[in-house]
Amino acid sequence: xxxxxxxxxxxxxxxxxxxxxxxxxxxxxxxxxxxxxxxxxxxxxxxxxxxxxxxxxxxxxxxxxxxxxxxxxxxxxxxxxxxxxxxxxxxxxxxxxxxxxxxxxxxxxxxxxxxxxxxxx
Amino acid sequence: xxxxxxxxxxxxxxxxxxxxxxxxxxxxxxxxxxxxxxxxxxxxxxxxxxxxxxxxxxxxxxxxxxxxxxxxxxxxxxxxxxxxxxxxxxxxxxxxxxxxxxxxxxxxxxxxxxxxxxxxxxxxxxxxxxxxxxxxxxxxxxxxxxxx
Numbered sequence: 001x002x003x004x005x006x007x008x009x010x011x012x013x014x015x016x017x018x019x020x021x022x023x024x025x026x027x028x029x030x031x032x033x034x035x036x037x038x039x040x041x042x043x044x045x046x047x048x049x050x051x052x053x054x055x056x057x058x059x060x061x062x063x064x065x066x067x068x069x070x071x072x073x074x075x076x077x078x079x080x081x082x083x084x085x086x087x088x089x090x091x092x093x094x095x096x097x098x099x100x101x102x103x104x105x106x107x108x109x110x111x112x113x114x115x116x117x118x119x120x121x
Numbered sequence: 122x123x124x125x126x127x128x129x130x131x132x133x134x135x136x137x138x139x140x141x142x143x144x145x146x147x148x149x150x151x152x153x154x155x156x157x158x159x160x161x162x163x164x165x166x167x168x169x170x171x172x173x174x175x176x177x178x179x180x181x182x183x184x185x186x187x188x189x190x191x192x193x194x195x196x197x198x199x200x201x202x203x204x205x206x207x208x209x210x211x212x213x214x215x216x217x218x219x220x221x222x223x224x225x226x227x228x229x230x231x232x233x234x235x236x237x238x239x240x241x242x243x244x245x246x247x248x249x250x251x252x253x254x255x256x257x258x259x260x261x262x263x264x265x266x267x268x269x
Contacts, residue, residue, distance in 0.1 A: 025232065028225050035222065051181075051188040058182060078171075081164050103168075110171045117179045 024080045027073035034070045058121050067118055075111045079103065152247035159251075160224045163217035170214060177211075195265075212262045219261075220254040 041057050042049060057063060082103045090096040139148055150158070167174070180191040195211070198204040227246050231237045237246070263269060 025229060029229065032222060032226065051185050054188070055182055078164075078168055082168055085161060085165060106168075106171070110175055113172075114175050114178060117175065117182060121182055 020080050024077055027077040030073045031070055031077065034066060037066070055121055058118065064118055064121075068115060071111050071114050071118070075107050078107055082107075151244065152251060153243045156220075156224050156227070156247045156250050159220055163221045163224075166213065166217045167221065170210070173210065174214065208265055212258070212265055215261050215265070216254065216258040219257050220250070223250045223254050 038057070045053060058067065083100060086096050086099045086103070090099060139145065177191065180187045180194070182188075193199075194204065194207055196204050199207060227250055230246075231243075236242070
């Protein structure tokens with residue numbers, strides 16, 4: 001195998017590179033883009049923001065697809081972030097594992113709820 | 122016996138693991154450090170309030186009727202929780218989102234620009250992050266509490 005460490009590391013390899021550092025940036029960027037798109041739709045509108053306008057934004061199929069990918073991005077972004085927090089501050093293995101399991105259940109549950117809401121509209 | 126080339130230096134204070142109770146009061150954190158720890162605090166806050174965020178997403182979108190309930194929660198409260206408290210939690214979320222958003226963009230900018238990775242830029246961009254997030258929180262908070 002050729003040199004694959006330091007600056008020569010292949011960032012698209014398995015189990016390193018893309019996984020945590022880069023994926024947290026990409027998911028963060030996607031959520032930032034979503035924020036700007038949603039804000040633009042609210043700002044460039046006339047009159048008070050009522051139910052019809054608000055629900056109308058999420059009724060469009062492209063907005064549903066975008067919001068779905070943002071929910072998935074959020075799930076992964078928060079998983080990496082919270083796992084980092086537990087690894088930094090919680091040293092006992094048992095407690096750390098319990099908190100990581102709690103994080104996964106919490107996040108998957110919340111993502112499921114959000115996706116269900118999205119397809120109710 | 123060989124003699125030391127340089128005389129031993131007087132012992133300097135070492136900070137390895139800082140103690141939250143004895144060191145935090147004297148530990149000087151630069152603005153970039155404040156932004157960094159607040160990035161964590163805001164992230165954890167949003168993680169814990171995720172069910173509240175999705176509750177807002179749910180009630181504001183599900184139907185005309187639930188939208189009215191969503192608005193009423195902020196004005197006249199929900200169950201035993203008063204409206205001002207819900208507004209206060211929403212304000213905390215507004216700050217957390219703004220801080221995390223701006224500090225995140227600062228991270229992305231430092232990742233793509235070598236010029237941004239200097240002590241000076243780290244300092245000024247941290248100050249801008251803190252000022253902008255607090256200013257926008259105040260502006261949106263005034264709107265939330267009906268000051269304009």
